[in-house]
Amino acid sequence: MAKPDPHQRTRRDHALETAEDYVEAVAEFIDSKGNCRVGDLAGFFGVSHVTVSRIVGRLVGEGLLKTEPYRPITLTAKGKKLAEKSWKRHQIVHEFLLALGVDEATAALDTEGIEHHVSPKTLEKxxxxxxxxxxxx
Incomplete structure (x- = not known):
């Protein structure tokens, strides 16, 4: 019997991190200012417009985002579902760290690292x- 690869889940999780971060950010921009553009995401993530355009293109191909040249970025139904799931997971981890007594700034930074790698079972706990x-x- 083959021994399970303990890193397999981590590699899979890393593959989803960018998608989760981007759909969550798009949802936040739409909620806060009514739309989301490449420049918004570039500023938010501290990356170039080219980087954002490439990632958005990949996420369009995965059915998570929709956009057209010179138009805002929107979420598909699948993208909205992932954004909601990501936001909820983010909130649970952040609230947990704050309940432990971690200061707000540290909790915000640590949440970004932890939220993508916690299993549903652990998240529930x-x-x-x-x-x-x-x-x-």
Whole structure:
């Protein structure tokens, strides 16, 4: 029997990180200012317009985003679903770190690293523990 590769899940998770970050950012821009453009994402992620254009093109191909030249970027139904799932996971991890007493700035940075690599089962436990910790306060 072949031994499971412990890094396989991590590699798979890394492949989804960019997609999750981008759909979440697109959703945030649409919610906050009504639309999202390449320049918004370039500024947000601190990367070039070319980098954003390439990533957006890939995500269009994956059915997560829609866009046309000189038009705003929008989410497909599949992209909205992923953005909602990513945002919820982000919130659970962030609230957990804050409940542990981690300061806001550190929690914000650490959440970005942790949120993509936590399993649904662990996320459920983090959420339950956060509720208990907050109830004790």
């Amino acid at each position: 983090l959420q339950a523990l956060t509720r208990r910790l907050n109830d004790e306060i």
